[in-house]
Amino acid sequence: MTDGPWDVIPGCDRDCARHARPPAPAYATALRGAAFAAAVRRALADGGRLADPARLRAHARALLGALGVRLDGAGPLRAPATGPGTLVVANHISWLDIPALLAVDPVAVLAKREVGGWPLIGGLARRAGTHFIDRTSPRGLPQVVAGLTEILASGRSVAVFPQATTWCTADAGVFRRATFQAALDAGAPVRPVTLTYTQDTHPSTVAAFCGPDTFLASLRRVLAARGLAVRVTAHPPLPPGRCRDRRELAALARDAVLGAAGNAPTYRGG
Structure with missing residues (x-):
C-alpha cells in the first residue's frame, strides 16, 4: 500500500539484505560502532558549517571510513557548465547512498521527510542542507517541483x-518523472549516476534498506559487513533541450542508471 504520490510498492523487503561474506566478529563491529558515533559527533559539532561543501565532503568520507566502507567514486557529479545546476539522478539502495554521493561531490540532496527524524543521520541531514519531501501530501507535489526548479535555476545542483523507494540491487525499479520536469523548467542538465555495493568485490545486498527495515537494524548489518565497498559511477550528462518531455528524459536517465555500467573513470576513495 502506498501513502502518497511519491511512494511506490516496494519490490524488496528486509530479507533481501544479506551478507555476501561471513559477518565480522563482535569486537570489530563494536569498534566500528564507536568510530561511527565519534564521526557523527564531530560532524554535528560543526553545526551550520557542515553545509560548507569542503567540510561536508570530508565528513561524508569520514563516516564511510568509520563504517569500514570503501568508496570507489567518479567525480565530479555536477556537469561542467555555467548557469543552472545539475539534477543528479541515482538509483536507491541504502541510506549509505547519501554519504556516498556527498563524499564524491557534495551537492544538495532531496530526501523523504522521515530521514530527518532518524537517529544520528537525521541531525546530519538537516545540518547538511537536505531538502525533505512529504510523500503523503499529493497537493505538495507541485510545490516540490517548483522549489527544485528554483534551486537548479539558481546554479545549485541537487x-x-x-x-521513490529502495531496491536491493542496482538494476530494478521505475523512475518517477516529476523531478525531471524541474530540470526541463530550469534548463538544467541531468547527470545519471549508478550506485553498486560489493563485499570483497562480490555483489552484495547487505547495505540494502528495504521494506519494514529500520535504520538501526540496517546500521548493525553495515557495521558487521566485511569488505563492504560502494561504487559511484557517473554517466555522461543529458544536456537540456535533448528531450521533448519529462517522460523521455526519465527513460533516458533510467536506461543509463540501471543499464550497463558507463565508461566514466573512477578513483579509489581514501
Missing part, C-alpha cells in the same frame, strides 16, 4: 532518487 541529487534525487527518482525510484
Whole structure:
C-alpha cells in the first residue's frame, strides 16, 4: 500500500539484505560502532558549517571510513557548465547512498521527510542542507517541483532518487518523472549516476534498506559487513533541450542508471 504520490510498492523487503561474506566478529563491529558515533559527533559539532561543501565532503568520507566502507567514486557529479545546476539522478539502495554521493561531490540532496527524524543521520541531514519531501501530501507535489526548479535555476545542483523507494540491487525499479520536469523548467542538465555495493568485490545486498527495515537494524548489518565497498559511477550528462518531455528524459536517465555500467573513470576513495 502506498501513502502518497511519491511512494511506490516496494519490490524488496528486509530479507533481501544479506551478507555476501561471513559477518565480522563482535569486537570489530563494536569498534566500528564507536568510530561511527565519534564521526557523527564531530560532524554535528560543526553545526551550520557542515553545509560548507569542503567540510561536508570530508565528513561524508569520514563516516564511510568509520563504517569500514570503501568508496570507489567518479567525480565530479555536477556537469561542467555555467548557469543552472545539475539534477543528479541515482538509483536507491541504502541510506549509505547519501554519504556516498556527498563524499564524491557534495551537492544538495532531496530526501523523504522521515530521514530527518532518524537517529544520528537525521541531525546530519538537516545540518547538511537536505531538502525533505512529504510523500503523503499529493497537493505538495507541485510545490516540490517548483522549489527544485528554483534551486537548479539558481546554479545549485541537487541529487534525487527518482525510484521513490529502495531496491536491493542496482538494476530494478521505475523512475518517477516529476523531478525531471524541474530540470526541463530550469534548463538544467541531468547527470545519471549508478550506485553498486560489493563485499570483497562480490555483489552484495547487505547495505540494502528495504521494506519494514529500520535504520538501526540496517546500521548493525553495515557495521558487521566485511569488505563492504560502494561504487559511484557517473554517466555522461543529458544536456537540456535533448528531450521533448519529462517522460523521455526519465527513460533516458533510467536506461543509463540501471543499464550497463558507463565508461566514466573512477578513483579509489581514501
